[in-house]
Amino acid sequence: MSVDLVRVQQLFGSECVTGWDPPDPALHGFLPAETPVVAPHEIAEFQEVMRFASREKHRVLPAGSMEHLYLGAPPDGVELVLTTRRMARVLEYEPSDQTLVAQAGTTLHEIAARAGEFGQHLAPDPWPGRAATLGGACAANRFGLTRLRHGTWRDCVLGARVVHADGSTTRSGGKVVKNVTGYDLAKLYLGSLGSLVFLVEVNVRLAQRPQEVGYVVARLAPAVAQQRLLELHRGWLQPAALLLLSASAPEFDSAAFAQARHDAGELLLFARFEGQRAVVREQLEECAQQLDGAEVAPDVAASEWERLRRLPEPEPHLHVLRVSTRAVGVFDALVAAREVFGAQATTLALFGVGTSFVRLAAVESEALAAFRERLQRTGAQVTLQYAPADGARRLDPPPAQAASLQAAMKSLFDPGALLRPMPSVAIGAGARAEEATEERIHRE
Amino acid sequence: MSPSAHARLRDDLRALLGARVHDRPEELLVYECDAMTYFKNRPLAVTFPESTAEVAAIVRTCIRHRVPFLPRGAGTGLSGGATPTRAAVLIETARMRQVLHIDLDNRFAVVQPGLVNILLTQAVAGSGFYYAPDPSSQMACTIGGNVAENAGGPHCLKHGMTAKHILGLTVVLPDAEVVELGGAMADPPGYDLVGLFVGSEGTLGIATEVVVRIEKQPQSVRTFLASYASMSDACASVTDIIARGVDPAALEILDRLTIEAVESSVYAAGYPREAEAVLLVEVDGLEAEVELAAREVTTICHERGALALEEAREEEERRRLWKGRKGAFGAMGRINTDLLVMDGVVPRHRLEWILEQVYRVREKYGVTLSNVFHAGDGNLHPNISYDGRDPEETQRVLAAGEEILRLCIEAGGVLSGEHGIGVEKRDFMPYLFDDVDLDLMRRVRDVWNPLGLCNPDKVLPTAKACVEARGRMLTLDSETPVPSATDVAKGEAQP
Numbered sequence: 001m002s003v004d005l006v007r008v009q010q011l012f013g014s015e016c017v018t019g020w021d022p023p024d025p026a027l028h029g030f031l032p033a034e035t036p037v038v039a040p041h042e043i044a045e046f047q048e049v050m051r052f053a054s055r056e057k058h059r060v061l062p063a064g065s066m067e068h069l070y071l072g073a074p075p076d077g078v079e080l081v082l083t084t085r086r087m088a089r090v091l092e093y094e095p096s097d098q099t100l101v102a103q104a105g106t107t108l109h110e111i112a113a114r115a116g117e118f119g120q121h122l123a124p125d126p127w128p129g130r131a132a133t134l135g136g137a138c139a140a141n142r143f144g145l146t147r148l149r150h151g152t153w154r155d156c157v158l159g160a161r162v163v164h165a166d167g168s169t170t171r172s173g174g175k176v177v178k179n180v181t182g183y184d185l186a187k188l189y190l191g192s193l194g195s196l197v198f199l200v201e202v203n204v205r206l207a208q209r210p211q212e213v214g215y216v217v218a219r220l221a222p223a224v225a226q227q228r229l230l231e232l233h234r235g236w237l238q239p240a241a242l243l244l245l246s247a248s249a250p251e252f253d254s255a256a257f258a259q260a261r262h263d264a265g266e267l268l269l270f271a272r273f274e275g276q277r278a279v280v281r282e283q284l285e286e287c288a289q290q291l292d293g294a295e296v297a298p299d300v301a302a303s304e305w306e307r308l309r310r311l312p313e314p315e316p317h318l319h320v321l322r323v324s325t326r327a328v329g330v331f332d333a334l335v336a337a338r339e340v341f342g343a344q345a346t347t348l349a350l351f352g353v354g355t356s357f358v359r360l361a362a363v364e365s366e367a368l369a370a371f372r373e374r375l376q377r378t379g380a381q382v383t384l385q386y387a388p389a390d391g392a393r394r395l396d397p398p399p400a401q402a403a404s405l406q407a408a409m410k411s412l413f414d415p416g417a418l419l420r421p422m423p424s425v426a427i428g429a430g431a432r433a434e435e436a437t438e439e440r441i442h443r444e
Numbered sequence: 445m446s447p448s449a450h451a452r453l454r455d456d457l458r459a460l461l462g463a464r465v466h467d468r469p470e471e472l473l474v475y476e477c478d479a480m481t482y483f484k485n486r487p488l489a490v491t492f493p494e495s496t497a498e499v500a501a502i503v504r505t506c507i508r509h510r511v512p513f514l515p516r517g518a519g520t521g522l523s524g525g526a527t528p529t530r531a532a533v534l535i536e537t538a539r540m541r542q543v544l545h546i547d548l549d550n551r552f553a554v555v556q557p558g559l560v561n562i563l564l565t566q567a568v569a570g571s572g573f574y575y576a577p578d579p580s581s582q583m584a585c586t587i588g589g590n591v592a593e594n595a596g597g598p599h600c601l602k603h604g605m606t607a608k609h610i611l612g613l614t615v616v617l618p619d620a621e622v623v624e625l626g627g628a629m630a631d632p633p634g635y636d637l638v639g640l641f642v643g644s645e646g647t648l649g650i651a652t653e654v655v656v657r658i659e660k661q662p663q664s665v666r667t668f669l670a671s672y673a674s675m676s677d678a679c680a681s682v683t684d685i686i687a688r689g690v691d692p693a694a695l696e697i698l699d700r701l702t703i704e705a706v707e708s709s710v711y712a713a714g715y716p717r718e719a720e721a722v723l724l725v726e727v728d729g730l731e732a733e734v735e736l737a738a739r740e741v742t743t744i745c746h747e748r749g750a751l752a753l754e755e756a757r758e759e760e761e762r763r764r765l766w767k768g769r770k771g772a773f774g775a776m777g778r779i780n781t782d783l784l785v786m787d788g789v790v791p792r793h794r795l796e797w798i799l800e801q802v803y804r805v806r807e808k809y810g811v812t813l814s815n816v817f818h819a820g821d822g823n824l825h826p827n828i829s830y831d832g833r834d835p836e837e838t839q840r841v842l843a844a845g846e847e848i849l850r851l852c853i854e855a856g857g858v859l860s861g862e863h864g865i866g867v868e869k870r871d872f873m874p875y876l877f878d879d880v881d882l883d884l885m886r887r888v889r890d891v892w893n894p895l896g897l898c899n900p901d902k903v904l905p906t907a908k909a910c911v912e913a914r915g916r917m918l919t920l921d922s923e924t925p926v927p928s929a930t931d932v933a934k935g936e937a938q939p
């Protein structure tokens with residue numbers, strides 16, 4: 001049951017409070033329409049709302065632009081949504097230091113525009129969506145396809161200011177690029193999916209935007225793909241991304257793909273290189289040569305890269321699975337997805353990173369279990385990132401390492417369980433039943 | 445601790461480790477401080493475990509005897525992290541120094557915490573790999589100590605601090621439970637406890653195995669030494685190098701006094717003595733990109749009026765140029781009996797300002813202070829040489845140090861860039877964080893370390909302590925009683 005909308009409007013001003021009406025239609029059924037959504041302008045207002053919620057023990061769903069709310073545990077029993085959407089200012093930007101402090105509701109687009117003026121950018125570079133926010137991207141630890149070179153938020157968040165479940169606010173870290181002053185609590189918040197704190201300000205280190213970007217596109221037969229990739233990986237080239245796509249998917253029927261369109265079972269390799277012009281060209285040539293006959297495809301860049309970036313994103317009728325392996329172990333995911341799900345799966349693997357995304361239109365519980373079973377042997381973890389409401393499947397969460405410590409951190413930050421549950425929503429290999437919590441992935 | 449309680453503790457430890465327990469006064473002497481010599485306190489005993497199980501057994505024994513314990517690597521720490529503040533047992537990792545596993549394709553290695561930093565690189569160098577974080581103490585410091593301090597080093601400018609290179613840990617928690625955190629698999633589920641542990645200075649447990657990221661050696665490396673008639677020209681070169689999009693691997697500045705100390709020592713590197721500052725620049729990466737970067741660096745140094753610009757022609761010369769930088773603390777240490785190495789950080793664009801202030805503070809307090817610093821990331825190391833036997837001089841040195849750190853914070857910076865807080869800067873924490881911030885850190889620590897026995901009195905000022913407590917803290921009596929577990933549980937004592 002949500003808190004009374006009118007009452008919340010009276011308390012915090014009707015201008016700040018609306019009902020549940022998320023921009024993404026897929027999320028409409030996520031919560032009842034009368035659930036109050038509060039969008040404060042300032043940290044003090046934020047604190048006030050949290051004090052109210054904690055006094056009256058209302059469960060709160062932390063949100064940014066609400067584009068990635070599907071990540072993490074389902075919002076069971078949410079009575080109030082609190083969003084940083086209106087706290088969207090860049091507070092400090094020091095281009096010569098490559099550091100920026102922004103309110104959590106600042107969109108990735110806004111930061112890209114500001115930093116772009118000085119040839120800089122946010123290295124993790126997740127899909128910015130319509131209005132994905134800095135705070136949301138950090139809380140969900142969303143990363144881009146160039147993670148091989150640019151890492152994740154862990155590597156560029158310098159500090160944070162947060163509001164706690166009891167309405168207090170704290171800071172950790174700093175604004176400088178090097179800092180070991182006190183515990184690095186921001187690390188805990190990254191990827192915590194709104195289960196510990198509300199991020200309200202984030203301090204980040206920016207990176208220089210590459211002068212040039214280029215791609216090599218190649219078709220690889222599965223039998224040789226792994227060996228080819230390993231050879232590239234062991235050589236001197238420094239790709240920003242080595243993406244493998246097992247696309248039988250109709251959505252990849254654009255011209256560039258059609259040209260390189262592969263027979264069933266073939267993999268499509270996208271190697272991306274970044275840097276100064278001469279350096280990129282040299283690597284493109286070398287890479288193409290090593291893959292004999294591969295195409296250096298400059299114009300694939302703009303259009304197809306953007307399409308690839310969207311692959312891990314939710315779509316109304318798709319399931320998105322995420323598989324975590326060792327850096328070069330992504331073939332386990334590619335092979336398992338093909339063997340278990342057949343042609344209906346589109347798998348995008350980040351070679352050298354160890355992350356793969358599998359997109360499926362429909363999935364049976366037995367197939368999921370078989371998929372997990374296959375990957376279990378290699379120790380890989382499978383997470384259901386997104387499942388459409390109607391195609392819901394129940395999946396066990398993963399075995400949390402140091403489960404009692406993890407739970408203790410959760411109850412330290414959120415003793416009244418007012419925020420989201422812990423983000424343990426993966427189906428994992430070797431799950432120990434006694435450690436599995438009651439959380440379920442499906443959307444009800 | 446009473447002699448009989450001490451004897452019982454020793455007997456229990458001996459039963460576990462035999463002769464790998466040292467407790468004779470002459471054996472303990474070298475363990476009474478780390479490289480921050482100002483604060484000294486002898487431990488009750490030093491233990492030398494060889495495995496995770498032995499570390500856990502030592503911890504269990506300490507808990508049973510209600511004796512504090514703390515991990516120690518090589519003792520090169522510069523903030524008193526491995527120095528006991530109370531009658532405590534040291535858990536020295538010197539006998540846990542194996543490389544357990546190397547996986548080149550997946551770019552990781554599993555090592556024991558006592559492995560010396562440079563030996564990790566040596567273990568993979570033959571295959572064309574290396575371990576990137578390179579503290580200047582890398583010939584001695586351990587991976588466990590690096591994890592605990594989130595150690596940096598000259599090349600962390602481009603390649604990142606230790607935290608970026610740690611994938612997983614096996615940790616003996618302060619209650620003796622053994623847990624695995626993270627690992628070689630991407631994105632382990634749950635909170636990033638590895639990220640929290642790195643930099644926690646031995647207060648959250650003892651790392652007994654470390655999964656580290658290893659990297660391919662760069663195809664090409666070029667090293668330059670530019671000398672300047674003024675510090676501000678050197679700083680301006682740094683600003684320009686970054687502004688023009690060069691991504692240098694290292695940007696290090698040494699001031700005149702440091703140059704003199706280095707050149708008069710065994711670390712002499714041929715730095716020009718007449719210069720007010722030298723700038724050491726290294727660029728690495730693919731040959732073509734290094735070539736471009738090198739050209740840019742050369743142009744900038746000349747534009748900024750470098751008196752001379754030298755490039756290392758071969759590996760031998762490169763080593764020579766680095767020898768002076770890496771030996772700078774050692775060289776300064778020879779000027780007097782003691783050395784206070786500071787570690788404040790400022791936003792890079794405030795470098796010139798802070799250096800002016802540092803020199804002003806030097807005059808104000810009449811101390812022997814030199815500067816050697818990681819200019820690329822605004823991490824200062826003002827070094828103050830002094831005679832620790834002279835209480836008046838020591839007071840001046842401490843006051844100067846404190847003022848410099850306050851100035852760093854005023855400039856938007858922080859207390860420490862890589863050496864950690866330890867006991868040294870513990871009571872300065874309120875300059876940067878308010879009570880609520882510190883209280884949260886304390887509560888996080890207490891979740892991991894509920895009895896407060898694991899490396900007590902470090903990093904965070906005690907709940908009631910305020911800045912004025914500094915003097916008291918440093919003379920803490922090694923017999924200060926430790927509250928019992930039940931007292932803590934009953935809420936009758938602060939751990």
Ligand SMILES: Cc1cc2nc3c(=O)[nH]c(=O)nc-3n(C[C@H](O)[C@H](O)[C@H](O)COP(=O)(O)OP(=O)(O)OC[C@H]3O[C@@H](n4cnc5c(N)ncnc54)[C@H](O)[C@@H]3O)c2cc1C
Binds near residue numbers: 521
């Ligand atoms: C000449 C010189 C140059 C230096 N240069 C640099 C530099 O460039 N960059 C830099 O960052 N530092 C530098 N330092 C500081 C120091 O070397 C680092 O802090 C290093 O990481 C300490 O490692 P250690 O093995 O000596 O640890 P110790 O000094 O023994 O311990 C340091 C801390 O780590 C804890 N600890 C040790 N082992 C473990 C473990 N297994 N698990 C948990 N906690 C543990 C200890 O309790 C203590 O709190 C320098 C020091 C010297 C003397």
